[in-house]
Amino acid sequence: MNCSTIRSLAPFFSRHGELSDEDRATIEAHLAVCPSCQGWFQREQEFDAAVARVIQQVEVPSDLPNAIWRKIATQSRRAARMKVLRVAAVASAVVLLVALGWKIWTSRPVVDPVQWAAWEDQRYVFTYNGSRESAVEFFARSGVKTFVPYDFDYTLLTRLDVVAVEGTPVACLVFQKGPNRAKVYVLPKRRFRVPRGELAAATGSHCTVEFAESSREFVLVIVYFGEPNRQLFMPPGSIG
């Protein structure tokens, strides 16, 4: 055996039963004649002994193995808990969505034909009796604070309505004279900015839109279908 073989076997030399008697004898014979390996071997043994002493001096807590097991158990419990939390979060989000959908679905108002007939009767009475006062009363009952313009011929009124314009409930009156129709929206100035001058009119492919001052608080948007002539819809006595 050469020096490197001897040195590679050295770690097993001090352990009982890991080397054959023959190998052990060979190593001892080599150490006896090789001062280099002898020195090396001694240093190795001294190092091992020193490490062993240090290890023995380290105070090992008596329940260290238990502590390690507890730590592992805690970590796996924590991981399991996180997993449960994640699943629970997803599940509750799903439940919330379903509940919300159900609430929206079931809270749809019931359409009652009796109620509907009552509304239409009322609308008819207020619309076709030819007076501005009945239009005022219609919007008062609808709960809309509005202004009902004076200079329209209310015998031409064909429809009264409350419509949402940009989310604001707005009074709407429709006047019809022959083939010409004027649809009048009453916009509260505190909720809408209204252009003036040339900007206050526009012509579409089927209608003409015109803004008209009506009162201090309200402005009219008049949409004409047919002839865009305000005078067609004015009260008979007022055309000068």
Ligand SMILES: [Zn+2]
């Ligand atoms: Zn040697």
